[in-house]
Amino acid sequence: MKILIVGSTGLLGSSAAAALRDRHEIIEASRSGQVTVDLTEPDSIRRMFDRVGRVDAVISCTGSVPFKPLAELTVKDFRVGFEDKVLGQVNLVQIGVEYVNDGGSFTLTSGVLAREPILTGVAASLANGALESFVMAAAAELPRRIRINAVSPSVLAEATGYHDYFPGFQQVPAETVGRAYVKSVEGIQTGQTYALDQ
Numbered sequence: 001m002k003i004l005i006v007g008s009t010g011l012l013g014s015s016a017a018a019a020l021r022d023r024h025e026i027i028e029a030s031r032s033g034q035v036t037v038d039l040t041e042p043d044s045i046r047r048m049f050d051r052v053g054r055v056d057a058v059i060s061c062t063g064s065v066p067f068k069p070l071a072e073l074t075v076k077d078f079r080v081g082f083e084d085k086v087l088g089q090v091n092l093v094q095i096g097v098e099y100v101n102d103g104g105s106f107t108l109t110s111g112v113l114a115r116e117p118i119l120t121g122v123a124a125s126l127a128n129g130a131l132e133s134f135v136m137a138a139a140a141e142l143p144r145r146i147r148i149n150a151v152s153p154s155v156l157a158e159a160t161g162y163h164d165y166f167p168g169f170q171q172v173p174a175e176t177v178g179r180a181y182v183k184s185v186e187g188i189q190t191g192q193t194y195a196l197d198q
């Protein structure tokens, strides 16, 4: 398969690329990558697909959301996080659908904060929950047997800088996360969120 991975240079993106690289053609994209794209800019997404052409699978491992106490979160903070993590990936699906071959797939990335809270994580919880609901509903409307799933990991074992913010949370190895992207791309499921809590 020809697989486009947006955010391939990051921790999750590199876990997806490592798990799929042996058996597939991988195209790596990010704001500073081999193929450049900024998911917050619809025109940039269109330019990326025009350059890359048709693909069998699109994986997104991006999304940045402000972490602040609820009392300090402004409407602008919510909007910035929502536009980056949620609408960035939604735009990728809506623009990308015409470039995905029949029976292909999208795999988005949400995260554990959709189902368990941490202090300062309200905007991230909102974004992750929205993404997972989008995946559930969009699966029913995508054409040509195109599938869509979300990978929703707990904090990664390798993300040591985040561990203090996730006290007592089970940490997930990057290799386990990579396998969830494989399940989404090579499997037959759609509308699913793969919650990786151990």
Ligand SMILES: NC(=O)c1ccc[n+]([C@@H]2O[C@H](COP(=O)([O-])OP(=O)(O)OC[C@H]3O[C@@H](n4cnc5c(N)ncnc54)[C@H](OP(=O)(O)O)[C@@H]3O)[C@@H](O)[C@H]2O)c1
Binding pocket: 006, 007, 008, 009, 010, 011, 012, 013, 029, 030, 031, 032, 033, 037, 038, 039, 040, 061, 062, 063, 064, 085, 088, 109, 110, 111, 112, 152, 153, 154, 155, 156, 157, 159, 162
């Ligand atoms: N790390 C964890 O433990 C963990 C756990 C659960 C969920 N998640 C979620 O997984 C996602 C990725 O996390 P991560 O830790 O892998 O992040 P990361 O290491 O910071 O990597 C982010 C990747 O996305 C790219 N990127 C960022 N903004 C972009 C944009 N606007 N357009 C295109 N590419 C963009 C970055 O490259 P450029 O800077 O070159 O664009 C990079 O390749 C996030 O949504 C995060 O919330 C992470």
